[in-house]
Amino acid sequence: MSARRHVGTTAGDRYDRLSLASARVPFGLKVAAVWVLIFIVLGLFFAVAQFDVPWMRDQVSYIVGGLRYTLYIAVGGIALAVALAVLGALGRISQNPIARGISGFYVSFFRGTPLIVQMFLIYLALPQVGINLEGSYPGMPDWLSSVYVLEPAVAGTLALGLNYGAYMTEIFRAGIQSVSGGQGEAADALGMTYGQKMRKIVLPQAFRVIIPPTGNEFIAMLKDTAMVSFLGVTAASAEIFRRSQQAGNADFKNLEALLLVAGIYWALTAVFTFFQRRLEERVSAGYVRTSPLRTREAPIRPSGREGA
Amino acid sequence: MTSTEAVVRVEGLHKRFGPLEVLKGVDLTLHPGEVVVIFGRSGSGKSTLLRCINFLEEPTVGTIEVDGIRLAGGGHRTKAKREQIRQLRIRAGMVSQDFNLFPHLTALQNVCEGPLTVLGKSGADSAVIGRELLEVVGLPEKSDQYPIQLSGGQQQRVAIARALAMNPRIMLFDEPTSALDPELIGEVLAVIRRLATEIGMTMLVVTHEMGFAREVASRMVFCHEGEIIEQGSPAEVIGDPQRVETRRFLDAVL
DSSP states (O other), X not given: OOOTTOOOOSHHHHHHHHHHXXXXXXXXXXXXXXXXXXXXXXXXXXXXTTXXXXXXXXXXXXXXXXXXXXXXXXXXXXXXXXXXXXXXHHHHTOSOHHHHHHHHHHHHHHHHSOHHHHHHIIIIIHHHHHHHHHHHOTTOOGGGHHHHSOOHHHHHHHHHHHHHHHHHHHHHHHHHHHSOHHHHHHHXXXXXXXXXXXXXXXXXXXXXXXXXXXXXXHHHHXXXXXXXXXXXXXXXXXXXXXXXXXXXXXXXXXXXXXHHHHHHHHHHHHHHHHHHHHHHHHHHTTOOOSOTTOOSSOOOOOOOOOOO | OOOTTOSXXXXXXXXXXXXXXXXXXXXXXXXXXXXXXXXXXXXXXXXXXXXXXXXXXXXXXXXEEETTEEEEOSSOOOHHHHHHHHHXXXXXXXXXXXXXXXXXXXXXXXXXXXXXXXXXXXXXXXXXXXXXXXXXXXXXXXXXXOGGGSOHHHHHHHHHHHHHTTOOSEEEEESTTTTSOXXXXXXXXXXXXXXXXXXXXXXXXXXXXXXXHHHHOSEEEEEETTEEXXXXXXXXXXXXXXXXXXXXXXXXXX
């Protein structure tokens, strides 16, 4: 592969020849080689540390079995968060003092306190409130206890949705405000009501701005589902992190268990990042947000090219 | 309270932005079929006057009447007032300087949006109206294009069709050609001219196009520092302006 024209043997020549040869290798390939090297080094390290691969093979199906609960919690959480973010954002830009006050309090509190504290508040503190209330007012109907005594997974989903919803309120608000004032005015001038204007004109345009960061939030939430395990989930409905802890603690195989679960999260994230990137390309293609002056450009079509 | 023979009646209109008084008592009446051109220096209040008529700006003081719907400016926008404003806007089509087509909808969808959403017509009926009006503005072949795929002149013609789709009693044009490249102005003015000559649409046009005004206007109104200080036929106002301000403005633009 080396250039034979160079016959000199000094160090400078050798360096030149090397860099010439290196320049022919695509940059991406070199990066991939570095990745492979990192994995080889890590593999050697684990082999030296007596990494128990057969144990991992035994346990993988048990841990992966928790994947559906991880996904339930993440999907439920993001659905709740999106609903809250739409309401929160409309409240944040509303002229109504009640809507503005409630949404302001919501965002401030749930962004101002740690997620794990919110989880424990919902899981542990809420039942206490209920029991104390029952003590003070004995006539309360029985079904009420099902409202404040929640399954760990339900409490976790609620906390994730409330917490992420507060952050996403700001994303949604920015998205709505990115739609130019002229659009709202054009809708007003046609005689649309506020609801029609939002539903038909403003929100569809805002979603183009909102969808990509919402995908990011979902991926982040996917990993934060691990926190639900701190609520002491029962064995049957344990998500993947909880399961890895159970398996790892029992056999003192924490290294293997944690690496396994880290790998699962990583793979999940990679899959969703791939889809998110596709989605992002689709919503941003062929679109100019506001400027009416840029009107004589050729139409932009989706390129369909995947940027690595 | 319905006034006979007036499509628009503006009475004692004042508009203040903070300490700045942009309109200082404007009265203006438009009869059916009239084409009134408002002109004047920038900052003279002509656009604000137009925007007060369909309550995109709330008049500080004064009364606006459009097709029998009479509303006083100022005060809180109660639910009842918001509904009246909406009814008024349905009767007054507005075309703005910046077109403001809905970028996520095709040309046809833009035109159909009003009948479909606001008037509650069926999709089929709206499409018939939409295609007919794209024909009127000379863009039947562009119905499936998105706004970004259209030139500025074409976008403005679609915006005119969108306003016409509500079957308004009056069309308000707020400097409809001032954001356009010179070679695209003609096609938009031609559409507006056709509305006057073929449909007899009542129109209120803010514009600097004096040639167009001379040809199409039934009356010209000169706005100066928040007041209408001169009005009359194009021949009177352009040919023999009575006020020195009008004369000075015309000397500058002609």
